[in-house]
Amino acid sequence: MKLDIQSIHFTADQKLIDFIQQKVDKLETFYDRFVDGEVFLRVQKNSDNSRDNKVVEIKLRIPGDTLVAKKHGVSFEAATDEATESLRRQVKKYKEKILDKSGA
Secondary structure, X not given: OOEEEEEOOOOOOHHHHHHHHHHHHHHHHOOOOOOEEEEXXXXXXXXXXXXXXXXXXXXXXXXXXXXXXXXXXXXXXXHHHHHHHHHHHHHHHHHHHHHHHHHO
């Protein structure tokens, strides 16, 4: 799937970009009609000095809808894991909704 990965106010290394691409590509095993996607990577300044300041936001376009997950973590990898897991659940719900409509 074509992903547009944007790191805001820093440069993401190729290893991180490959990791994100690999994680998002795995979602295609659950649903194969993704149009494209966008990933936004940010380092958020927290007033309480907490370590989970890495933000990953993933938007995946499918015909007629957009699925979005935004997660915080101590690393971009951890936040990506959480976001892709959230998207996996959303994809399953979306597929169930489509099957219910077509079966009704």
